[in-house]
Amino acid sequence: MTSAPPHPAAAESQAPHPAAATTLTLRHTLPDGVTLAAADGRLFLRTDTASAPLGSADPVLAEAMTRFASGLDRTAAEESLLDDPDPVLCAHRLARFNRLAGALSGLLRRHFDLGGTELIQAAPMTGAAPAAPADLADSTPIRLSRAAFLHAVGGRTVVDSAFTTSAVVLTDPRVTALLGALATAAPLARHVADQSLLPEPAARDLVRWLAAYGLVVAADEEESGGARFAEDTGVLGQWSPVDLLMHTRSRLGWQNTPYGATFRLLGEVEPQPAVRPPHTGRTVALYRPAELRLAPDEPRFSEILEARQSIRSYGPAGPTVRRLGEFLFRTARTRARFGPYPERQMPYEAADRPSPSGGGSQDLEVYVTAHRVEGLERAVYHYDAWRHVLVEVCAEAATVDAMLAAATLSKGGETPDAVLTVTSRFSRLAWKYERIAYATTLRNVGALYQTFYLVATAMGLAPCGLGGGDSALVARAIGVDPFEEGAVGDFALGSLPTGALLDAERDRATSGDPRWQGGQAPEWCQVRRTVIAAPDASGTA
Structure with a gap:
């Protein structure tokens, strides 16, 4: 098998030069799949699927531009335009060459050569x-x-x-x-x-x-x-x-x-299912609320939104497993799975949950590290959002302690009653998106955080989003390759404090503080004094 001879312009550009051994030379080429072509006194930029006119060009100019865009030294290309005895025509060709080279500058690759x-x-x-x-x-x-x-x-x-x-x-x-x-x-x-x-x-x-x-x-x-x-x-x-x-x-x-929903792995790798395959382990059934409303007199959405805040201290007793189950049901359950719908540009299975997710991917999973949850043994559990159950994945005391300690270090103050670790099944997004897969995961985490905050506020629980966590520790605790499913978020949850501690949490920023400055309608947030209230014996706030 013989190789094709080099392009004449490329061969010319590689010819020995007196200073080639010590100085750089510069040549230009068009990207692969892009060529210049001349027809009917005009020059065109062409690909396999499109053609763009660049304007008029006589055969001499077209040849010089083609050789220049194929690797010929620019000086040599310009000199080839000066052979005509008509100086006006030479000047016109040179000016036109410079304009065309400038027009192509955002497309041309530069090659810096030495000898x-x-x-x-x-x-x-x-x-x-x-x-x-x-x-x-x-x-x-x-x-x-x-x-x-x-x-x-x-x-x-x-x-x-x-x-x-x-x-x-x-x-x-x-x-x-x-x-x-x-x-x-x-x-x-x-x-x-x-x-x-x-x-x-x-x-x-x-x-x-x-x-x-x-x-x-x-x-x-x-x-x-x-x-x-x-x-x-x-x-x-x-x-x-x-x-x-x-x-x-x-x-x-x-x-x-390439950027966005390119489906770069379509046809090469099967997309992950919308519902995570279940963990094996002891299963804990969770309470499923029968009513949409938390209570007949639940706060209005605008009141919950204004009352939302991080709370870092907790009550004398932790929340019950019933309340944890209701919280997870209202924030993270999988309401439905659907697809694939290739005719809708969705060649994969998607899912629907209370919190939004890029492309319906619902790549996020929630793990609960229970510390002080009444009716639930101290351990790490996966929340199976499709079945609405907890599955124990780790009961090793040292690992549970380390998970709680990492969250406490991030939050400060008391150990949370429960830590919600958010993981991502990364290929749910990477299969579809280029360059934005991880950024989209973080956007999904932000949306889930807000859902956690609002539901916890409405339920009379103490929520606090955490700024970081130990991904290696989480991988050991849940027994999964962290590059297949890794930790991307952490959230502390507990019972509301009572008495002076609750007052201190609700009134951390007041107009009496000289370092506090009000902005737009700051008085609205005072609704937290009534919205953020410890639950009564029935379990409602």
């Missing part, structure tokens, strides 16, 4: 690609951006950052080594001199281009403690690299990679 070997490749995703390398003096302190990270994509090493709008591929391992050395801040000249893998002129130019792409940063000024970088101060300094990456990659505007 015919590609070092890096950069493809614009959103926004304009840098027109020139960064203007860095040899004395300027530089370093790798703290937001930069390396990862493998399709067998290639990609360096990415929340601050770049181009995809930069490291096609030569010498560049990867150079980036590793840039982790420490030092003058550009020192970084260039300390590395020995690339010629100094090429290394200097490469670092300047990486700075233009936002992957290398330059110091604003020198301080007594060293160089100061803008990304470490002000607004940017308040972002962690992980948060920056998730924010920019789960929203449109920074990348042009």
Whole structure:
């Protein structure tokens, strides 16, 4: 089997140059599957399914543009337009070439070569690609951006950052080594001199281009403690690299990679069922309320909403398993499962619960760590939302203690009567969504938190959403691979405190506090003095 001969433009671009061994050369190519084609004196941008006109172009200009967009050095492409004896025509062609090259700049990939070997490749995703390398003096302190990270994509090493709008591929391992050395801040000249893998002129130019792409940063000024970088101060300094990456990659505007409901695994992996396969273990039947309303005189929705607050202390006795069952029924039960409906763009089974969920995925599961629940042994249980039962998954005292301790550390104060750990069956979302699967899980958690808060408030329970938890501990407790089903939320629940403790919880912010400032209708929340009330003997608030 013989290989196809190289494209003439590519071969031309790789021809030896006097300075090829020490300096970078730049060439451009269109993305795979995109070509330029000329017809009837016009130039077109074409893919397998579409064609876009770029305007008029005589055969000479069309050939120059096609070769330029296939890897020919830009200077060589421009020189091919100057062979005509008519200087006016040459000037017209050159001006038209520059306009077309500018129009394509947001599409063209850039290849930075050294002696015919590609070092890096950069493809614009959103926004304009840098027109020139960064203007860095040899004395300027530089370093790798703290937001930069390396990862493998399709067998290639990609360096990415929340601050770049181009995809930069490291096609030569010498560049990867150079980036590793840039982790420490030092003058550009020192970084260039300390590395020995690339010629100094090429290394200097490469670092300047990486700075233009936002992957290398330059110091604003020198301080007594060293160089100061803008990304470490002000607004940017308040972002962690992980948060920056998730924010920019789960929203449109920074990348042009597939986004949203692409169903990327359709036909490759079967979607998980809407209802989780049941755990094996001791089953605890739960109370199922017969009436929609909590009580004939239950508070109105607006009163419950205004009364909602976090409560971190508890009453002398914990809630009963009956009240826990009613709480779970009203907040997290599965009301129905339905689908798949391919004709509605829903080729998977969905579910319906009181709390909303992206795409009807209902990826979330609830586990209860019971500490002080009357009628329920101290253990970790899975809430089977389809059957409305608890299934014991762990009764080991040390694990139960650790689950409660982690929640107490997050919340502060007393140990909750029960801890609700929210997990996600991640592939329920990852099967359908690209780039936003985990962000959608967190949105689902937020919606469930609010449902927990409102129902707990209406039922006279003490709710408190927690800011974090121990995912590794949860994985051990429930016996599931944390990348298949992992913890994404934690919620403390208990009985309402009484007497002075209850008054203190309801009146934590009052107009008499000089550090408290009212906004819009703050008096509405005073309804909590009547809505948040300990239940009577019948179990109603």
